[in-house]
């Protein structure tokens with residue numbers, strides 16, 4: 001019996017199988033070749049989902065598993081994007097070495113940020129991380145470094161190797177990012193299920209109690225921020241490869257808020273939830289834009305409020321709690337919503 | 345070397361203008377069961393917080409086997425062999441009962457930084473945790489989320505966490521408070537078993553006089569932050585000052 005898969009493993013394998021054949025399914029339905037037109041467009045859409053999924057998951061390790069709220073997660077994502085861009089464009093490094101450098105720099109950066117800011121906790125920690133991210137945002141915009149960073153215009157035309165070019169080798173890029181997302185998920189799952197990961201969850205629940213048991217909690221929080229930082233940096237690097245550029249916005253507050261939204265919509269502390277949240281945000285943003293034009297962020301805000309009202313634990317969290325009378329909760333919340341609009 | 349495993353020297357802790365613990369000199373004999381009693385607000389929990397490193401004293405010292413541990417950081421205490429339970433249940437609410445206890449066992453081991461093994465595969469810790477849950481009779485609830493336990497079961501979980509930590513010195517802060525009455529004999533048997541089977545030292549704060557009188561070899565009575573009296577159960581129950589200050593009639597009923 002042991003070698004049988006559980007139902008959630010089956011769901012995962014089905015999802016992966018579906019994503020592998022997806023480009024060909026779209027090609028079949030549209031009658032267009034898989035390397036161009038609508039199939040190519042939808043590959044691009046999912047590539048962005050995969051990249052954002054890894055970013056959201058990295059945020060979940062911090063917020064969902066260790067209970068650390070960060071407002072500066074864009075720092076890691078953006079630094080990853082700029083690192084790979086500068087190394088490919090100005091230093092002429094090959095892709096493998098550049099990715100390795102992204103990892104090394106992310107480790108150093110997370111340890112420094114962690115050591116300097118984990119002395120405070122809660123909202124204070126969040127504010128310190130925000131300050132770090134803003135510092136790098138200003139650095140990216142600074143005209144003094146224009147020759148390397150492109151200042152406010154960003155780093156343009158990053159020379160991505162031809163074999164993995166997101167424009168001419170879209171299908172290959174699709175499979176590479178899909179593999180990247182799967183590998184990152186498996187690594188993250190391994191980390192949260194390890195003895196170290198369990199201590200992170202203990203810290204999230206009750207840090208002082210974890211100390212009384214004998215855990216030096218700062219060390220575990222540093223591990224969490226480093227794992228999270230490296231994953232976010234790699235996602236940022238893939239984002240730069242996909243866009244062929246890196247601009248200051250990747251270091252901006254909006255990037256962090258995006259991770260926060262994806263994590264909350266998908267379900268905090270579930271890894272897979274934030275990945276689904278990334279899909280929801282990316283696709284919802286696309287369709288709202290198609291149907292409602294430039295006013296879509298407003299509608300997105302309304303959809304977001306509805307999601308928080310009706311899926312208070314996110315998609316995955318609410319699904320797991322489905323036995324706990326969510327239908328009754330929905331009925332109750334719809335009633336109060338209707339009451340609110342009748343007598344605001 | 346003295347016989348004392350724990351000693352406090354003129355231990356004092358202020359909260360603002362309130363002196364919660366006032367110049368307490370306590371000596372705990374190695375391998376004994378030592379009870380601390382006294383009315384609410386006497387400073388018993390604060391004394392525990394000072395001994396276990398949870399709070400730092402305003403003045404005075406705490407010695408462990410003659411070594412000064414007053415400034416030792418909280419997370420080192422477990423590794424020095426000091427474990428404690430809390431009067432107000434202090435657990436990991438979203439984790440399972442088993443995970444709560446397993447974490448206590450793992451804390452003393454060497455596998456805390458193994459990212460490539462799965463925690464569930466570290467059998468030794470799981471077995472130690474299950475054994476502790478068996479001891480308090482909570483093994484059937486091992487896979488339940490801790491927050492969903494009834495209050496009395498949370499008290500037993502608190503106890504299992506302490507047992508799994510395998511400390512040499514167990515500080516129990518009102519273990520029977522909130523526990524179902526029919527569980528009290530279990531606790532008595534458990535503590536007697538520890539006393540007889542091991543060389544562990546037990547320091548216990550307890551309001552249930554029958555528990556105190558039948559278990560403790562030494563009793564320290566606290567009142568308004570100070571030590572009012574100390575002695576054997578018989579000496580304490582005969583002490584007129586103790587009777588007047590605190591015990592009253594409830595005490596007579598608790599005599600062995």
Ligand SMILES: Nc1ncnc2c1ncn2[C@@H]1O[C@H](COP(=O)(O)OP(=O)(O)O)[C@@H](O)[C@H]1O
Pocket residue numbers: 359362364382383384385386387388389390391
């Ligand atoms: N963290 C704290 N801050 C302020 N006052 C406290 C704190 N902890 C305890 N006290 C006060 O110290 C006194 C002793 O409390 P405590 O040690 O809990 O007594 P006991 O455990 O004997 O009931 C009480 O008056 C209590 O209100």
Ligand SMILES: [Mg+2]
Pocket residue numbers: 388389390431
């Ligand atoms: Mg108390």
